[in-house]
Amino acid sequence: MIKLSGPQQAELEKALVEAFPSKDELARMLRYRLSKNLEAIAMGDNLSIIVFKVIQDAQARGWTDALIARAREANPGNPELVAFCQMIGLSPQSPASDALERIIVKQNSFLDVNTWRQKLGELENQVCRVEVRLSDGAKTYGTGFLVSPDLLLTNYHVMDKVINRETLQKAGQAWAAPENVAFRFDYKVLSGNVVNPGALYQLSDDWLVDSSPMSHWDHVLPPKSGDPNPDELDYALLRLKGKPGNNAVGVQATPDTLAPHRGWVRLYEQEYGFAGGSPLLILQHPKADPLKLAFDTNAIISLNGSKTRVTYRTNTEPGSSGSPCFNLNWDLVALHHAGDPDSVAPQYNQGIPLKGILELLEARGKRQLIQN
Numbered sequence: 186m187i188k189l190s191g192p193q194q195a196e197l198e199k200a201l202v203e204a205f206p207s208k209d210e211l212a213r214m215l216r217y218r219l220s221k222n223l224e225a226i227a228m229g230d231n232l233s234i235i236v237f238k239v240i241q242d243a244q245a246r247g248w249t250d251a252l253i254a255r256a257r258e259a260n261p262g263n264p265e266l267v268a269f270c271q272m273i274g275l276s277p278q279s280p281a282s283d284a285l286e287r288i289i290v291k292q293n294s295f296l297d298v299n300t301w302r303q304k305l306g307e308l309e310n311q312v313c314r315v316e317v318r319l320s321d322g323a324k325t326y327g328t329g330f331l332v333s334p335d336l337l338l339t340n341y342h343v344m345d346k347v348i349n350r351e352t353l354q355k356a357g358q359a360w361a362a363p364e365n366v367a368f369r370f371d372y373k374v375l376s377g378n379v380v381n382p383g384a385l386y387q388l389s390d391d392w393l394v395d396s397s398p399m400s401h402w403d404h405v406l407p408p409k410s411g412d413p414n415p416d417e418l419d420y421a422l423l424r425l426k427g428k429p430g431n432n433a434v435g436v437q438a439t440p441d442t443l444a445p446h447r448g449w450v451r452l453y454e455q456e457y458g459f460a461g462g463s464p465l466l467i468l469q470h471p472k473a474d475p476l477k478l479a480f481d482t483n484a485i486i487s488l489n490g491s492k493t494r495v496t497y498r499t500n501t502e503p504g505s506s507g508s509p510c511f512n513l514n515w516d517l518v519a520l521h522h523a524g525d526p527d528s529v530a531p532q533y534n535q536g537i538p539l540k541g542i543l544e545l546l547e548a549r550g551k552r553q554l555i556q557n
Contacts, residue, residue, distance in 0.1 A: 186247045187273065187376050194240055196272065200265040201236045201256060208232060213443070215239070217256035218435070219248070242333075247393055254373050254380040258374050258435030259444060261310050264302035275375050277309060277468065277478035288482055292464060292513045304515040307480070310434045310447045314372060314383075314470040315343055315507060318365040320354070326473040328508040328521075329368060329423070331449035333556040334430035335389070337368065337423045338542075339507030340522045341398050344421045348396060363388045368425060370447070371435050373476045381435060386425045394422040397542075403535070404526050405493075412491035416545060418537045419522045452557050453516040456540045459488045459495050466511045467521055470504030486533055493541050495519055496533040510536050 195320035227238035270276035327343030441505035519536035
């Protein structure tokens, strides 16, 4: 269990009062998320004193981790809670407030830190870890994100053992059955302890909505000639059981009917320019770890001639394949899919511009399946 310092307790008190500005709202969160009776912990009408007593009880009785995690899930977009969870390592890290303010003002003066953090808090719940258990017992991992209540986007190569299972099985190679794929949302670890194992979802019966494979071009070392074909975009659009986008964050079933829905990542309809040196943010599950934010303010290197690949400096790790890539305004602009094939001296990471994926889906009559 995490032991908070005095200043940290003060910050948590401030965040909880901001996130649950009435006694009734705090009581609902404690009852529905933690099965605790607020009246048994604290009496009175002064909300700050009540929250103070709740925190003291949590610290004394060992449920501080759960208090913080459940509060985040009950109000996932609250910027004060997001900032507090970033401070203690329960939410993807971003630059400190003063540095973030300077970055935002430089790039987009219409944004502010609270709005930026609120959007991060919402997006955090819409990205998941993809877990594939192979026929030989091994596990592979990737990242995916919701683009409608039940549709998820990830890389083709994250799912290739499932998509091509019959061919692989006949060849005696490792493969995976659809029922052995899991999508884990809300996975949280604090101080080495799992405070939320996550909400698990499976593939539906009609799970493969659309896909596009990688290109041999992606494996060629520079200098490269030509470009990938427009239908070699390394994506898989999958349908999940249970419509996770319509469910509450942190739980798959809850009596708290006022809890916000998880939602899904909205698509950026315009063609993004990928100006050299512009920022790129990637929400990802590197090495199957809890969700992380990779942030680079001088990220974009180049866009290829056919606009089917964009290279950037933003860091990724194995397990990051299928991650959403955003500009500083949190507009979804690309699907991360690979690193530099030169493993000795890698120079870049690489993604698929979203515009190309949408155009291919449109050509195949499937663009309308994604809600915006």
